[in-house]
Amino acid sequence: MPSSTSNSDGAYPAVKTSFFDPETVDRPVPVRPWRVILFASLAALIALTALWEVYWRGKGFVGNDFKNSSSLWTQERRKAVGDETVLLGSSRMYYDIDLDIWEELSGIRPLQLSLEGTSPRITLKELAEDDRFTGTVIIGVTKLVFFTQFGGVREDVLDYYTDETPSQRIGHRFSQLPEPFLAFLDEQTRPKRQLTIAKFPLRDGMKPRFDPRKLEVVTADRNAKVWTRIMDEEPYRKEAQDQWLLAFELFAPPPAADGGPPPPMPDAVIDGIISEVSANIEKIRARGGRVAFVQPPYTGPFIDVEDFGFPQERFWDRLLTGTNSVGVTFKDYPEMQGLYLPEWSHLGPQAARDFTRSLVPVLYAEMHARDNAIEAE
Amino acid sequence: MLFNSLTFVAFFAIVIGLYNLPFPWRVKKFNLLIASYLFYAAWSPPFVILLWISTVVDWKAAQWIHNSDSTSKRRLFLSLSLATNLGILGYFKYGGFLLENFTALMASIGIDYQPAAWNIILPVGISFYTFQTMAYSLDVYLKRAAPAKSLLDFSLFVTFFPQLVAGPIVRPSQLIPQFAEPKRATSSQFYWGLGLITLGLFEKIVLADTFLAPAVDAVFGSGKSLAPLDAWTGVLAFSGQIFFDFSGYSTIAIGAALCLGFALPNNFRFPYAAIGFSDFWRRWHISLSTWLRDYLYIPLGGNKKGPVRTYINLSITMLLGGLWHGASWTFVVWGGLHGLYLAGERLLREFVPKQKWFSGWPFKIAMALVTYFLVNITWVFFRAQSFEEAMRMLASMFGFGAGEKVLYLNEILPAALVIAGMVVTHWMMRSTTKEAVIEKAPAWLIGVVWTFLLFMLVIAQGSDSAFIYFQF
Structure with a gap:
């Protein structure tokens, strides 16, 4: 057995490209002024990074905007034990509820576990199966998402939550350290994302893809608000609106066999969904937990799509009745209507605060009324 | 732990810092060994046990092989090493595959066999480190190399964190001798x-x-x-x-x-x-x-x-x-x-x-x-x-x-x-x-x-x- 490997240093040998020597390792090191090169590179890196930061700040990106990652969701999900209050839903529940206002009015800071583009049925099921959770669940309902899919674009977070490794957990903590200070640390500034959303000509016969741009800023505990660019920049807002119009076109249900409008969702399917939701709600109630629903506002073309495709009485009313639950819909409260939804689906920051301010007292009153009614029985 | 993670950056900085403190070589190697176990445990702590099993079995098997004169005993001890390594690999990596094919075979001859689902998680890098440790037993059996003199050096050979989970698959003769004497990187x-x-x-x-x-x-x-x-x-x-x-x-x-x-x-x-x-x-x-x-x-x-x-x-x-x-x-x-x-x-x-x-x-x-x-x-x-x-x-x-x-x-x-x-x-x-x-x-x-x-x-x-x- 040879006594050592041949780590040569300082004496660069002739180029050796021999295949493989099972006995020794030849690991030559090029002789260069490494220290100078490295420190010059690091200095240049700092300068370039500073310019990069300035560039993206100029595009409206800000510090303290945390990546809405699976790790961030998991961090909040881990807190959802005992009698915590949890918000489930899709993006409307995520952007439209202001956690600070909720806390101010109720004394409780809810955990925001809504996931954009994803039906809360999947997170409700997961929470229902966790015996450690005995608290309150507020479920945001976007009928379009709630009744048409079980999971959605972010459903993989549940696998991440159960499989998160110690390394990922530590890495998440590390990655949060610079986020308050560096605006460019954002999903949308990554070259991969920039390449995806760059405007290249379409190939013949291809349709543009539905791929919403950055819509929100998020705090370290997932208190999300619609981004200022949506509010302030007409072209960017138009781009966001165009994405919804594209989605309506791409994901429209197929027409009926006779070419007429698509057939409505059969009662049996709606009832099946409601009984699945109800079963999960009952598991939470059996442990002493409480559940209520919220329907956040929408406007513009969403009114046609949701009210025509998912009539309130067939879906929302039936959901409340079928799950024996209380719920608050913006349609019943004038103070929750007429709020500003810049891209038709999500409230602007001030509107989200106003909505939360109107919602919380009504919702808690509804829940207390139900509790009292049950007690009286 | 992923190389492409901030966790690794912090981990590596600590390892380099500790490694360059004026500790005796044995202590430095021990630190490297602990670091390597932590590196692996950062995915799933229980699977470190597999590394320990592989280490102990191959360490002992190689010694027994080396000290035996009889061919049959040498074969027996080699078989122990191979069976342990291939057994671990087979169970975790190929168990589901074998079961699936067995079920298909039964179905093809008209037997409706429905086994329970094979929900076994594959330990990261298992194919790499089992091949690396098998090379050690095989080298000793084939008299290409003598067994390692130190269990610490051998353990480090099995678990050395830079190449533990995805290679390169290092030969014992390439790496174990490097642990024998104090090593410190030159600035270059x-x-x-x-x-x-x-x-x-x-x-x-x-x-x-x-x-x-x-x-x-x-x-x-x-x-x-x-x-x-x-x-x-x-x-x-x-x-x-x-x-x-x-x-x-x-x-x-x-x-x-x-x-x-x-x-x-x-x-x-x-x-x-x-x-x-x-x-x-x-x-x-x-x-x-x-x-x-x-x-x-x-x-x-x-x-x-x-x-x-x-x-x-x-x-x-x-x-x-x-x-x-x-x-x-x-x-x-x-x-x-x-x-x-x-x-x-x-x-x-x-x-x-x-x-x-x-x-x-x-x-x-x-x-x-x-x-x-x-x-x-x-x-x-x-x-x-x-x-x-x-x-x-x-x-x-x-x-x-x-x-x-x-x-x-x-x-x-x-x-x-x-x-x-x-x-x-x-x-x-x-x-x-x-x-x-x-x-x-x-x-x-x-x-x-x-x-x-x-x-x-x-x-x-x-x-x-x-x-x-x-x-x-």
Whole structure:
């Protein structure tokens, strides 16, 4: 057995490209002024990074905007034990509820576990199966998402939550350290994302893809608000609106066999969904937990799509009745209507605060009324 | 722990700091061993037990083999080592596969056998470290090497964190002697090690994950019969993704080890410049191909038992090499195709008389392109999740698909640029090394390139995924 490997240093040998020597390792090191090169590179890196930061700040990106990652969701999900209050839903529940206002009015800071583009049925099921959770669940309902899919674009977070490794957990903590200070640390500034959303000509016969741009800023505990660019920049807002119009076109249900409008969702399917939701709600109630629903506002073309495709009485009313639950819909409260939804689906920051301010007292009153009614029985 | 994570950056900084404190060599090695266990436990702490089992069994088996005079006892102790390592590998990696095939076999003869679901998690890097420890027992059995003198050195050989989970698969004689005497990286080794880590991270995070993965995922995830341009872009992009992903890991491993003063062998040598398949396997995953050569092909008889046995041995070696990568018949086909290519090349060398123009560049370039083309055919089986998907992809590549387009120019252009750059670079670097090129390059250019790599890593903001080879 040879006594050592041949780590040569300082004496660069002739180029050796021999295949493989099972006995020794030849690991030559090029002789260069490494220290100078490295420190010059690091200095240049700092300068370039500073310019990069300035560039993206100029595009409206800000510090303290945390990546809405699976790790961030998991961090909040881990807190959802005992009698915590949890918000489930899709993006409307995520952007439209202001956690600070909720806390101010109720004394409780809810955990925001809504996931954009994803039906809360999947997170409700997961929470229902966790015996450690005995608290309150507020479920945001976007009928379009709630009744048409079980999971959605972010459903993989549940696998991440159960499989998160110690390394990922530590890495998440590390990655949060610079986020308050560096605006460019954002999903949308990554070259991969920039390449995806760059405007290249379409190939013949291809349709543009539905791929919403950055819509929100998020705090370290997932208190999300619609981004200022949506509010302030007409072209960017138009781009966001165009994405919804594209989605309506791409994901429209197929027409009926006779070419007429698509057939409505059969009662049996709606009832099946409601009984699945109800079963999960009952598991939470059996442990002493409480559940209520919220329907956040929408406007513009969403009114046609949701009210025509998912009539309130067939879906929302039936959901409340079928799950024996209380719920608050913006349609019943004038103070929750007429709020500003810049891209038709999500409230602007001030509107989200106003909505939360109107919602919380009504919702808690509804829940207390139900509790009292049950007690009286 | 992923190399492409901030956790690793912090971990490595602590390891380097501790390593450079004035502790006795034994304490430093102990620190490295603990660090290596932590590195592995960062995925799943319970699986460290497997490392301990492998370490203890091979340590004792090698000693017993070495101290036994009787051949039967030596065989018995070798069998103990092999059975333990292959048993662990078989249970965790191939259990589900065997059960699935057994169920299918029963069904084919009319027996409705419904076993319970095989929900076993695959420990990360299990194929790598079991092969590495088996090499130790086999070397001692074959009297190529004496057993390690120190359990600490041997434990470190099994678990050395830079190459623990995805290689290079290091031979005992390459690494154990390096632990015998105090090691400390010279400043040049340290800085070059950092340079290699930067390069490896760039390969993984920027080239593989940022520029190539979107095309690969869109094509192989489509489940559709595609237009030839889409199918070819996806497959070629995968040829780059798998190279940059795996070569990136090896480069980081080599760099991290070098920062500590240890030398690890090269695992890749610009494989897409290979002319022929024996050349390809001297350039691709070198530590596995040589392992298979030394511990499987040669013990089977290699090319010493006549032409027929040579071809059989070649086929067995490559089929098992395919199976090493994953418990699926698609991997077996991948290995089988490479075996077929190697056998075909051997036949051609045997029966086609050498011509003068064989040594000319036009012929070499043509052969390199043919090699790259045929390697890409094998990647279809490597990447596809099923035969159905692989066949659909092959049909699409050769114009027999329905011709659906799934790739936008947003994916095609970056992939095409990176793949073209990769092939040209491999060809230009065919007969040289990174070290030789760096040695001759002006210092300012090295600085510019290093800055570029670092800047791209910063703006790419980390990676989306684990290294592909972790699953093996």
